[in-house]
Amino acid sequence: MTPPTALIADDEPLLREVLRALLATQWPELQIVAQARNGLEAAEQFEAFRPTVCFLDIHMPGMSGIEVAQRVAGRAHVVFITAFDQYALKAFEHGVFDYLVKPVQADRLAATLARLRERLRLEQPAVATDALLQQLADKLKAPAGAAPSGHLRWIRAAVGSSVRLIPVEDIEYLKSDEKYTLVAWRGDGGQLGEALIRTSLKTLVDQLDPARFQQVHRSVVVNLAAVSHVTPGDNEKADLHFKHRPEVLPVSRTYLHLFKAE
CATH class of the missing domain: 3.40.50.2300 (Response regulator)
Known part of the structure; x- marks a missing residue:
């Protein structure tokens, strides 16, 4: 054959x-x-x-x-x-x-x-x-309100000796460093992961769906679906808490209005 x-x-x-x-x-x-x-x-x-x-x-x-x-x-x-x-x-x-x-x-x-x-x-x-x-x-035509296909769908990151494809919906936050961006995600089984990539936070923000991802600090972007609550801090700032992660990230005064009660 x-x-x-x-x-x-x-x-x-x-x-x-x-x-x-x-x-x-x-x-x-x-x-x-x-x-x-x-x-x-x-x-x-x-x-x-x-x-x-x-x-x-x-x-x-x-x-x-x-x-x-x-x-x-x-x-x-x-x-x-x-x-x-x-x-x-x-x-x-x-x-x-x-x-x-x-x-x-x-x-x-x-x-x-x-x-x-x-x-x-x-x-x-x-x-x-x-x-x-x-x-x-x-x-297969996206229904009204769906994210346009031009938005980023996944991020490639080196994890150990392999390259991991991280779906954007799994990403819980992105945090910039001097040379790198930290990608923190939560997989289907609930496992938490982190990886460093060279793409700048500014570049990523321009490609992410703004209905899902929100910048809360000049160095931090979060997936709103992953956020548990925000508590007030000093000097008109706040602390952001996640549903499934122990990290606490800063919210600068510029972005505090996003978390005001209606």
């Missing part, structure tokens, strides 16, 4: 590499024949290599993953990659297309690969329903 082949399309090089490494571990027989940085390149690479499976980031510059899927419909099995879990759950409820949520988790990928292997074993044809793809595109 001819070994299965795959195309990985994502505009973030690190995420392509993470997925490639996971695939090499979980499906060694799968040959990665092409990687693409955007939708147009993905469509071109598909025509050049005709892979069995396409892993397509939904939100890519130039051409979306859904548009690429419409071009390859019926000729390859498609797995979509999305950063928006709350939208993806509804969009994929019909179960025809597989999807992975960024950052890709090994257990979720294993389940997806098991289904792909079974389809290939049974020689099931790839889905070729343009109507379903259009429905998917419609459902």
Whole structure:
């Protein structure tokens, strides 16, 4: 039997590499024949290599993953990659297309690969329903009030000898130092983590969703959902307390109005 082949399309090089490494571990027989940085390149690479499976980031510059899927419909099995879990759950409820949520988790990928292997074993044809793809595109449109896709979705940070992808919703606060920014997060299991990155706090603030993250001091930005309460301090300042962390951070007088009772 001819070994299965795959195309990985994502505009973030690190995420392509993470997925490639996971695939090499979980499906060694799968040959990665092409990687693409955007939708147009993905469509071109598909025509050049005709892979069995396409892993397509939904939100890519130039051409979306859904548009690429419409071009390859019926000729390859498609797995979509999305950063928006709350939208993806509804969009994929019909179960025809597989999807992975960024950052890709090994257990979720294993389940997806098991289904792909079974389809290939049974020689099931790839889905070729343009109507379903259009429905998917419609459902994946962010609802009113949702954060625009231009906001930062995760932060890359070195943790030990590995690079960790930290979803922004897990971040509880950011604190700047002379050369670095401390990223403090709380994972799904409740574990607390910290890492230093070189990106300045000012740069991060400009990329974060202002409805979720608020600067409370010239050197501190907090995730409002992680805040427990604020207590008054000296000289028109205050102390900020977290729901799940022992740290107490300063609130300068410039930002005290954010925590005034209505």
